[in-house]
Amino acid sequence: MCLAIPALLVELRPNDQAVVNLGGIRKEISIALVADVQVGDYVIVHVGHAIGVIDPEEAQRTLALFAEMAQSLETATGAAT
Template sequence: MCLAIPVKVEQIIDTETAIADIGGVRKEINIALIADLNVGDYVILHVGYALNKIDPEEAERTLQLFAELGELEQIMEGHQQELS
């Protein structure tokens, strides 16, 4: 099963590419589907593609819930394999 997760944009490379913090790991993601993206924004990431922006408070709550459930590490491993 593959889930979409919130990630924080750390660097914008060009109109289609950014670097995001994915559970402490910096990875290149595709941002072509999102307009008006800024460094520090949170996006929902699915299979390497940013689908839409998300409110920072909602992103933090969601990440905290994943961490509490012990699932964030498993999700991150899946995304690392998909992005490799």
């Protein structure tokens, strides 16, 4: 199974590299596969590569869903111990 997650592009670097913010964690990624990305764009990241640009509202909905799933997991794990 593959998972790609939305991340906010916060810095462009030379050689098709960029830095994204993944829930407060900054990570360097390749942007070689996407054209014309800019700081402030949300990109879909898979194994260290931006594979597409995503609408900001859709990115926020997806991130909120991930947060909700994490909270549910924490609640379920806490209830099991």
